[in-house]
Amino acid sequence: MAPTRQRYDLSGLVSQLEAPKFARLMRFMANLPIPGDELSLPAAAYGLYDTELLIRKFGVPSSFGAWAATWIYHQAYLPIGLWSEELIVAYLREKLTRAKHDFNDYPNARTMLDGAAQQRGDGQYIPNATDAFYYLATNISEPLSDAAMDAVGYHFRNKFGSEFNQFGFATPQSMAEANPEDVERFTLDLLNSPSSYYFVAYEGRVSVAPVTEHGLYLTGFGKRPSLATAASCLPLNSDPAGLADLNALVASPMTSEADLQAFLTEHPHFLLGLDDGHCQVRAHVALASPMNTKLVPDFMVQLENEGQFALIELKKPTASIVNDTNPQVMGKVAAQAVKQLMEYTDAVSSSSARAALRRRIGVAPFDPYLVVVIGRGSPNRRYTWSSIRAGLPDVQLVTYDFLLERARISRMLNDQLFAARHASGRKQNVSGC
Numbered sequence: 001m002a003p004t005r006q007r008y009d010l011s012g013l014v015s016q017l018e019a020p021k022f023a024r025l026m027r028f029m030a031n032l033p034i035p036g037d038e039l040s041l042p043a044a045a046y047g048l049y050d051t052e053l054l055i056r057k058f059g060v061p062s063s064f065g066a067w068a069a070t071w072i073y074h075q076a077y078l079p080i081g082l083w084s085e086e087l088i089v090a091y092l093r094e095k096l097t098r099a100k101h102d103f104n105d106y107p108n109a110r111t112m113l114d115g116a117a118q119q120r121g122d123g124q125y126i127p128n129a130t131d132a133f134y135y136l137a138t139n140i141s142e143p144l145s146d147a148a149m150d151a152v153g154y155h156f157r158n159k160f161g162s163e164f165n166q167f168g169f170a171t172p173q174s175m176a177e178a179n180p181e182d183v184e185r186f187t188l189d190l191l192n193s194p195s196s197y198y199f200v201a202y203e204g205r206v207s208v209a210p211v212t213e214h215g216l217y218l219t220g221f222g223k224r225p226s227l228a229t230a231a232s233c234l235p236l237n238s239d240p241a242g243l244a245d246l247n248a249l250v251a252s253p254m255t256s257e258a259d260l261q262a263f264l265t266e267h268p269h270f271l272l273g274l275d276d277g278h279c280q281v282r283a284h285v286a287l288a289s290p291m292n293t294k295l296v297p298d299f300m301v302q303l304e305n306e307g308q309f310a311l312i313e314l315k316k317p318t319a320s321i322v323n324d325t326n327p328q329v330m331g332k333v334a335a336q337a338v339k340q341l342m343e344y345t346d347a348v349s350s351s352s353a354r355a356a357l358r359r360r361i362g363v364a365p366f367d368p369y370l371v372v373v374i375g376r377g378s379p380n381r382r383y384t385w386s387s388i389r390a391g392l393p394d395v396q397l398v399t400y401d402f403l404l405e406r407a408r409i410s411r412m413l414n415d416q417l418f419a420a421r422h423a424s425g426r427k428q429n430v431s432g433c
Contacts, residue, residue: 010180011141013187014172019077021190022139023052028186028248029175030054030073030137039068039126042254046112048102051095054137055112061125069131070113073170074099076138083142092136093155100159113163134160135170182251189244242267243407250317250376250400260314261298268299271312273406274371274398277303278310285361287347297344300365309365311344313337315374317400321383330385334374338385338395341370345393370395379405 017025030043037058046053052075059068076095078088103109113132134156149169156167176183242263249255249263261283264271268281280302287295299312319333330338345368348354354364370393377399385395 010173010176010184010187011171013184013191014139015080015141016191017139017187021193022077023075024244024248025172025183025187025190026054026073026075026137028251029172029183030056030071031248031252032175032179032182034058035178036060040253041126042252043073048099048106048109051099051102057126057129059127059129061127066125066127068127068129069133069165070129072113072132072134072164073137074134076136076140078138078140080139083140085142085144085148088140088142088144089148089151092138092152095136096152096156096159103160131165132163133166133168134164135168137170137175139172141171141173186244186247189247193242193244242270243404246270246407247404250404253318255317257298257314257316260316264299264314270403270407271299271301273410274312274373274403275303275310277308279303282361285357287344287353287357295340295344295347297341300368302363309363309368310371311341311365311368312371312373313340315372317374317376319375321375321377321397321399331375334372334385334397337372337374338370341372341395344368345370367393369393372397373400373403375399376401378402 014022014025027043027045034056038060039058041057043054043056046055054073054075056071056073057068058071060066074095076092078091082088082091106112114129136152153167160167172183172187246263246267249259265283268283271281272278278301282300282302283298284296285300287297297311298314301310301312303309315333315337320331321334323329323331348357348365348368354366357364372395374397379399379401382402383397385397
C-alpha cells in the first residue's frame with residue numbers, strides 16, 4: 001500500500017520563511033499558470049528603489065477580441081514576531097506610501113504597467129495591457145479585522161486614486177488555490193534548504209553548520225525591546241541543495257537548455273540520483289567524431305563498474321517525448337536528442353578514439369548507455385526507445401518529474417538514515433564509488 005502523503009498548513013509553512021526565501025516563493029507562484037492565459041509570459045521583477053514588484057502580463061492574442069491585463073504583486077514581508085494588527089496596518093500603509101513615491105520617481109512606470117518589458121522576441125503579436133490590478137503580496141497570515149483591511153484599502157486609494165482597476169491582498173494561500181500541492185512542495189523544499197551558514201564553537205572545536213532562519217522574534221519588552229533571530233540546524237545530507245531552484249526551473253516555460261545545463265553542472269548530485277549506479281559526473285566532454293568534428297554531450301556519467309559510462313542529453317521541460325497528434329511516434333525534439341546520442345556513440349566506437357579521450361581526461365566510455373532528460377510526465381516511469389536497426393543501443397527517456405522525484409526520494413532516505421544514526425548514537429561511514 002502506498003504511504004499516505006502528509007498534508008501541511010500552508011500558512012504555517014510560509015510563516016517560517018525568511019525574506020529571501022519568501023521572495024523566491026512569490027516568484028514561483030507569480031509564474032503559475034493562469035486559466036485562460038495564452039501569452040505564457042513570465043513574471044518580470046522590478047526593483048523601484050525601496051519597492052519590490054513582480055509584474056505578470058496575461059491575456060489572449062487574437063485578430064478578434066485580443067486583450068491583456070497586468071497583475072502587480074508588491075512584495076511586503078513582515079517578520080512573524082511583529083504580527084500585531086496595529087503594527088501590520090502601520091507597516092502596510094508605509095509600504096504603499098513608499099511605493100507611490102517610487103512610482104512617481106520611476107521614469108518608465110507607465111510602460112511597466114502596460115507590460116511592455118514582457119514582449120517576446122519571437123514575433124508573436126502581444127496586445128498592450130488595458131487593465132492593471134495591484135496586490136500586496138504578503139507573508140502575513142494573521143487574520144485582520146474588517147476595519148484594518150478597510151484602513152489599508154482606503155490608504156491605497158488615497159495614494160493611487162484610480163490608476164488601478166482593483167486593489168487587494170495576495171497571500172500564498174490565495175495564490176496557491178489553483179496548484180496547492182505544487183506550492184506546498186516548493187515551500188517544503190525552501191524550508192529544507194539552508195538559509196545561511198553559522199560558525200559554531202563547541203568543546204574547543206569550530207564547525208560550520210547549515211541553518212534555516214525563521215525570522216526575527218521579540219525576546220524582551222519595555223522601552224527597548226530586544227530582537228533575536230530564531231534558527232534551526234539542518235543535517236548536511238538531509239536535502240539535495242538546489243531542489244527548490246530546480247523545481248522552479250522545470251516549472252518555468254521560459255527555461256532554456258542552457259539554463260538547465262548550467263544548473264546541473266553546479267548541482268551534479270541530481271544526475272547522480274537518476275540511477276543508483278551513477279558515480280561521477282563530467283560536463284561538456286568534447287568527443288572527436290570520425291569526421292574530425294567535435295561532438296559535446298551535455299554530461300558524461302561514470303558508473304560503479306569502472307569503464308562503464310552513461311551519456312546524458314538535456315532538452316527543455318516543455319518538449320514532448322511523443323508526437324502531439326500520434327502518441328505512437330516520438331516527438332521531434334526527442335528524436336533529435338536520440339540522433340545526437342547515436343552520433344556520440346559513433347564518436348567513441350573505435351579504440352583509437354577511446355585511447356585519445358583516455359589520454360586527455362583519464363577515462364573513456366565503451367558502449368555507453370544513453371539517456372535523454374526531456375519534458376514533463378510520470379515521476380515513476382522510464383521510457384525506452386529501441387531501434388529496429390540491429391546493433392543500435394536502446395535510449396532511456398526520462399522526464400524532469402522523474403528527476404525531481406528521485407531527488408525527493410534521496411532526501412527522504414537521507415532523512416531516515418540521519419534519524420537512525422542520531423537515534424542509535426553510533427557513527428556510520430557511508431562509502432561511495
